[in-house]
Amino acid sequence: MARALITMPKTAKRGEIVEIRTLIAHPMETGYRAGDDGQIVPRNLIRRFSCRYEGELVFSADLFPAVAANPYLTFCTLATTSGTLQFTWDGDCGFSQTENVVLTVT
Amino acid sequence: MNVTEMHVNEMNVTRRTLLSAGAAIGTLLVIRPALAEDVDLPSAIKAFTNGAPVQRGRVKLDIAPLVENGNTVPITVHVTSPMSAADHVLAITVLNEKNPQRDVITCHLGPRAGRADISARIRLATSQKLVAIAQMSDGSFWSDSADVIVTLAACIETP
Numbered sequence: 001m002a003r004a005l006i007t008m009p010k011t012a013k014r015g016e017i018v019e020i021r022t023l024i025a026h027p028m029e030t031g032y033r034a035g036d037d038g039q040i041v042p043r044n045l046i047r048r049f050s051c052r053y054e055g056e057l058v059f060s061a062d063l064f065p066a067v068a069a070n071p072y073l074t075f076c077t078l079a080t081t082s083g084t085l086q087f088t089w090d091g092d093c094g095f096s097q098t099e100n101v102v103l104t105v106t
Numbered sequence: 107m108n109v110t111e112m113h114v115n116e117m118n119v120t121r122r123t124l125l126s127a128g129a130a131i132g133t134l135l136v137i138r139p140a141l142a143e144d145v146d147l148p149s150a151i152k153a154f155t156n157g158a159p160v161q162r163g164r165v166k167l168d169i170a171p172l173v174e175n176g177n178t179v180p181i182t183v184h185v186t187s188p189m190s191a192a193d194h195v196l197a198i199t200v201l202n203e204k205n206p207q208r209d210v211i212t213c214h215l216g217p218r219a220g221r222a223d224i225s226a227r228i229r230l231a232t233s234q235k236l237v238a239i240a241q242m243s244d245g246s247f248w249s250d251s252a253d254v255i256v257t258l259a260a261c262i263e264t265p
Contacts, residue, residue: 058218059216062212064207066230074223078219078220
């Protein structure tokens with residue numbers, strides 16, 4: 001399990017725009033870089049990030065080698081109902097991680 | 107007789123050496139572009155827009171004009187849009203000019219986003235131009251570009 005940080009408010013008013021900041025520990029190895037032994041370090045990337053709000057996809061991103069190590073991504077979502085936001089990162093070498101954050105809408 | 111044979115042998119060896127050397131160079135030439143070269147920026151833009159015209163404006167690409175470390179460069183893309191069900195941003199992509207690969211990140215949004223505002227940290231191999239393109243729900247494309255000077259390059263340093 002990689003260390004993931006998600007920063008967002010716990011509560012929001014209905015219709016309010018919530019800013020979500022996400023960060024996950026991952027090398028994002030490009031596959032273009034040579035290691036200490038002169039051999040190319042094999043590619044190991046997070047390819048896709050997605051955010052589901054009560055099961056509905058509200059944001060997703062395709063990540064390429066040009067995304068820095070420990071991918072940091074911020075985006076916004078509209079607070080509609082109280083519920084769970086599910087964040088998923090998928091990548092090479094079978095990498096997959098899911099985090100859940102509860103948002104209370106008043 | 108002996109001398110001629112030897113001469114022929116020598117010739118053969120030379121030819122074989124030359125041929126194998128040629129083949130090795132050929133392999134190098136084939137591998138290198140596959141490793142380092144992607145399509146150029148205009149082709150990458152065309153691939154994203156499917157050939158549709160791209161207008162300037164509505165998109166704001168925020169990036170420092172002078173970057174010290176190309177390994178983590180903060181970027182922010184803001185698109186002016188009401189983000190309603192009828193008029194919203196479908197996708198935002200960031201493309202670069204001189205990294206080994208043109209794509210940087212592609213985000214998919216919808217009316218549920220509330221505001222078309224994203225930021226990320228990216229890598230830049232060298233001083234170059236960056237382009238952000240937004241695809242709207244009405245099918246139009248809008249863009250902004252920025253020139254960045256990078257002092258410490260990322261991702262393609264060779265041993």
